[in-house]
Amino acid sequence: MSPLRLCLGMLCLLVLAAVMAVLLGETSFVIGQYMEAVAHPGSPPGEVLWTIRAPRVAMAALVGAALGLAGATMQGLLRNPLADPGVLGVSAVSGLGAAVAIASGLAAVPGAIELAALAGALAAGGAVVTIVARLREPEALILLGVAVSAFGGALTALVFNLAPSPVAIAEVLAWLMGSVENRDWTDSFKALVPMAIGAALCLKAGRGLRMLTLGEEAAAMSGLPMSRLRVYAVAGAALLTGAAVAGAGVIGFVGLAAPHMVRALVKDDPRQVLWPSALAGALLLVLADLAARLSPTEQELKLGVVTALFGAPVFALLAWRASRSWRA
Amino acid sequence: MTAAWTLSGLKAQQGDKQVLDAASLVVSPGEVVGVVGPNGAGKTSLLRAGLGLLPRTAGEVWLGDRRLETLTVQARAARVGYLPQDRRLAWNLPAEQVASLGAVDLPEADALAVARERLARVGAGDLATRRVLEMSGGERARVLLARLLTTRAPLLVADEPIAGLDPDAQLLTLDLLRKEAESGAGVVVTLHDLSLAARCCDRLLVIEGGRIVSEGAPIAALSPEVLARVFKLDGALVETPAGPVLAARRL
Incomplete structure (x- = not known):
């Protein structure tokens, strides 16, 4: 399938899912109320659809797209189908940044959480890629990711431990579980800037990602400015992850699963998989948020919980398949 | 000289x-x-x-x-042009695309045309659309040799x-x-x-x-x-x- 046709197909599915996610929710409407919402956006049904649900869907789509693109970029950069911001610990350290900002009372300062999350993602992304240059085996990469995640988790536990009040602990916990509840249009616009820069950097690194198929040394001799493209890819993926964490907390496995949904359709090409991965990530998260909202539980499920419940088995399956190829 | x-x-x-x-x-x-x-x-x-x-x-x-x-x-x-000893490939791309990676100076369509010609030259013309990770070691070596020749x-x-x-x-x-x-x-x-x-x-x-x-x-x-x-x-x-x-x- 041509990448353009695939993207158009994914886009149609995403629009369909987004419309469904705006129409469906805890509060049910009849046809007349939907028509009223369209004709009079300020009416009560219009308020629910356009002020509560639509910005939430937009944020879920943005965060999903960011994570899908970041995952595809990291998989290409590290030449590993198990790489994603969550598995490599980038999300955990980004979440730590946000947790520190919340626990230290900086949440009231505009942009503080976002900046802290971005700084955490950039620091972890830079560290992972620097160390990975010395580790060639995929098993070592996963172990490194486990170590970075564990360290991020330990420091986050320290934040809980030293938090000044139970309220602060609850706020940090809610953030870390991931959610797009109560997001408004301003939140989406704020997330859009770093995400757009991150996406541009990742797409610019696309040729380098494809060249890395040959391995580090052949790519270095290929005539492409690999050092620069590597920086683009790391900075882009980290910006996308940081913006996603800032916008919706820590949401795992979307970055891992989204590229695998579309990889076979672009013949495994690490460059052509970028756009479709972003769209697949957006689709996944819009549907996951809809599932969270429609779950028959008393408390709404957190988005990060839903993606982890579905994503962990996907990760296990991919790891099992990958381990077979390592043994081959 | x-x-x-x-x-x-x-x-x-x-x-x-x-x-x-x-x-x-x-x-x-x-x-x-x-x-x-x-x-x-x-x-x-x-x-x-x-x-x-x-x-x-x-x-x-x-x-x-x-x-x-x-x-x-x-x-x-x-x-x-350099052909390293390590022949591991990360992704399961078609052979012609792997071979075309030797010609980043050319537009993609031209690079693919050169790659197909080099694949034929190394006796792997019939492998052009096959995926590299599904090939034998010898077939993959030919594809990588074609990639080296594609550098010109x-x-x-x-x-x-x-x-x-x-x-x-x-x-x-x-x-x-x-x-x-x-x-x-x-x-x-x-x-x-x-x-x-x-x-x-x-x-x-x-x-x-x-x-x-x-x-x-x-x-x-x-x-x-x-x-x-x-x-x-x-x-x-x-x-x-x-x-x-x-x-x-x-x-």
Whole structure:
């Protein structure tokens, strides 16, 4: 399938899912109320659809797209189908940044959480890629990711431990579980800037990602400015992850699963998989948020919980398949 | 005529180990130079240091008439194509796309056209649309050789290009590299098979402990003394109608 046709197909599915996610929710409407919402956006049904649900869907789509693109970029950069911001610990350290900002009372300062999350993602992304240059085996990469995640988790536990009040602990916990509840249009616009820069950097690194198929040394001799493209890819993926964490907390496995949904359709090409991965990530998260909202539980499920419940088995399956190829 | 590749007095270290010690090499256009030596002798290090992939502690490298350090990555790629020893591929791309990665200077459609032609040249034309991770090791080696040829560079450097190939594929690979040399390219290969090295190369360099210990026409470079001292073999290269063959036993 041509990448353009695939993207158009994914886009149609995403629009369909987004419309469904705006129409469906805890509060049910009849046809007349939907028509009223369209004709009079300020009416009560219009308020629910356009002020509560639509910005939430937009944020879920943005965060999903960011994570899908970041995952595809990291998989290409590290030449590993198990790489994603969550598995490599980038999300955990980004979440730590946000947790520190919340626990230290900086949440009231505009942009503080976002900046802290971005700084955490950039620091972890830079560290992972620097160390990975010395580790060639995929098993070592996963172990490194486990170590970075564990360290991020330990420091986050320290934040809980030293938090000044139970309220602060609850706020940090809610953030870390991931959610797009109560997001408004301003939140989406704020997330859009770093995400757009991150996406541009990742797409610019696309040729380098494809060249890395040959391995580090052949790519270095290929005539492409690999050092620069590597920086683009790391900075882009980290910006996308940081913006996603800032916008919706820590949401795992979307970055891992989204590229695998579309990889076979672009013949495994690490460059052509970028756009479709972003769209697949957006689709996944819009549907996951809809599932969270429609779950028959008393408390709404957190988005990060839903993606982890579905994503962990996907990760296990991919790891099992990958381990077979390592043994081959 | 300007040499395609000049390495002069290269020294390099990996950790505490001196992997190259004042190694020099000149490769002219149109010749096939073989680098031979025991495992760990420094063959790959010589190539990597000469390409700027391994930092040097001393020495100079020239690609054509320019010092390596003065070249941009694009200019370096225009002057040398490299086939590393590591043949692992990360993604299951079609063979023609892998081969086309040798021609980043061309638009994608043109690069694919060159890649298909080179695949046909290495006897893998029918593999063009097959996925590389579903191929045998030998088929994949042909695809990577086609990728090297797609670079169209005046210097081709191949690190153990025939390792793991069947005899027919070994001879085909070396014949193709010979044809590139006949078209004017300088070719450098590292090899373990001394008979093939002697038969297919114009000149051999014998390396041991990071030092070039013998150099010249194959029969002279692999003299019985060199075979004994460097390879711990008792024997000699014997001329046959098919070319020189190593007749030797372990010392």
